[in-house]
Amino acid sequence: MWRFWKSRRAEKRDLQRPEGLSIYGYPQCPFCRRVLNSASFLGIELPLRNTLEDPEHRQALQDAMGRTTVPVLLIEGEGGDAKWLPESAEIVRYLTERFRSPD
Numbered sequence: 001m002w003r004f005w006k007s008r009r010a011e012k013r014d015l016q017r018p019e020g021l022s023i024y025g026y027p028q029c030p031f032c033r034r035v036l037n038s039a040s041f042l043g044i045e046l047p048l049r050n051t052l053e054d055p056e057h058r059q060a061l062q063d064a065m066g067r068t069t070v071p072v073l074l075i076e077g078e079g080g081d082a083k084w085l086p087e088s089a090e091i092v093r094y095l096t097e098r099f100r101s102p103d
């Protein structure tokens, strides 16, 4: 299992980049890493909007959530609607339900 996980991470080419999903957070945050690792395990790569390095991302998060706690998954729909999903466990649950391959 570990080897498989590592190889999926290494093979960036194989990772899908789903439209309309991005993660607000930063790599030093363990909860963010948990989400990014789960995404990688599921075979997807999410753009990271780094709230430590980019004041615009931090401000966007503050405006949307009223706070800057990370990680938060931004889910943007085709019609321009946006849903902000906080809490690493909830984000992992959402990604797993959406991207888990059928057994």
Ligand SMILES: N[C@@H](CCC(=O)N[C@@H](CS)C(=O)NCC(=O)O)C(=O)O
Residues within 6 Å of the ligand: 028, 029, 030, 031, 032, 067, 068, 069, 070, 071, 086, 087, 088, 089
């Ligand atoms: N229960 C949250 C905890 C998230 C959390 O504590 N994030 C830290 C960074 S690792 C944070 O954003 N702290 C700053 C703040 O809450 O404003 C989760 O699982 O996502």
